[in-house]
Amino acid sequence: xxxxxxxxxxxxxxxxxxVILRCVPISNHLYFYWYxxxxxxxxxxxxxxxxxxxxxxxxxxxxxxxxERPDGSNFTLKIRSTKLEDSAMYFCASSxxxxxxxxxxxxxxxxxxxx
Amino acid sequence: QQQVKQSPQSLxxxxxxxxxxxxxxxxxxxxxxPWYQQFPGKGPALLxxxxxxxxxxxxxxxxxxxxxxxxxxxxxxxxxQPGDSATYFCxxxxxxxxxxxxxxxxxxRLQVTL
Numbered sequence: 001x002x003x004x005x006x007x008x009x010x011x012x013x014x015x016x017x018x019v020i021l022r023c024v025p026i027s028n029h030l031y032f033y034w035y036x037x038x039x040x041x042x043x044x045x046x047x048x049x050x051x052x053x054x055x056x057x058x059x060x061x062x063x064x065x066x067x068e069r070p071d072g073s074n075f076t077l078k079i080r081s082t083k084l085e086d087s088a089m090y091f092c093a094s095s096x097x098x099x100x101x102x103x104x105x106x107x108x109x110x111x112x113x114x115x
Numbered sequence: 116q117q118q119v120k121q122s123p124q125s126l127x128x129x130x131x132x133x134x135x136x137x138x139x140x141x142x143x144x145x146x147x148x149p150w151y152q153q154f155p156g157k158g159p160a161l162l163x164x165x166x167x168x169x170x171x172x173x174x175x176x177x178x179x180x181x182x183x184x185x186x187x188x189x190x191x192x193x194x195x196q197p198g199d200s201a202t203y204f205c206x207x208x209x210x211x212x213x214x215x216x217x218x219x220x221x222x223x224r225l226q227v228t229l
Contacts, residue, residue, distance in 0.1 A: 048214035106158030
């Protein structure tokens with residue numbers, strides 16, 4: 001079964017440093033998403049991306065965050081200057097259509113720890 | 116208005132018992148209500164989903180009951196098994212066709228004991 005692949009599985013970074021979280025969506029999917037889950041809390045939407053531009057972003061997704069599809073296979077989330085409160089599990093998801101009932105698939109996540 | 120409220124926060128059920136998790140939503144425009152199962156260290160995986168024009172959907176041991184007038188829906192796990200021990204999230208979405216997002220509930224940690 002096709003998978004969304006995320007790397008690294010765990011990243012530790014110092015406060016103020018830039019981090020890039022990487023995702024390889026399912027190959028024929030066109031819509032891409034990032035979600036965040038702070039330990040013990042609910043999964044929260046960050047941003048959606050389609051046709052090389054952001055479709056929607058949440059209040060969490062401020063100027064410190066950016067997304068990019070640098071080539072035909074990768075989808076990245078960059079946090080420019082990490083804060084302690086950015087420590088969370090970050091999930092990438094992709095879907096074949098812009099509908100949540102069409103193969104909306106999550107990756108296993110990257111655990112980001114900011115120290 | 117975008118919130119989805121979920122209860123209980125945690126649940127312990129004996130093997131063979133019925134697990135029931137409840138959710139309530141506010142936005143009547145939501146048009147799709149999935150349940151996700153998450154094991155430690157893994158991403159949420161779609162378990163079962165329902166549309167608001169249906170009152171019940173059953174897939175194996177998993178059933179969603181949907182009450183549109185009350186704006187509530189619930190997940191029932193029949194004959195609960197230790198392998199069902201996981202965190203369950205209800206979610207809701209408004210499918211606009213332009214990269215629709217999921218709004219998740221706060222999660223229920225289910226433990227099925229022997």
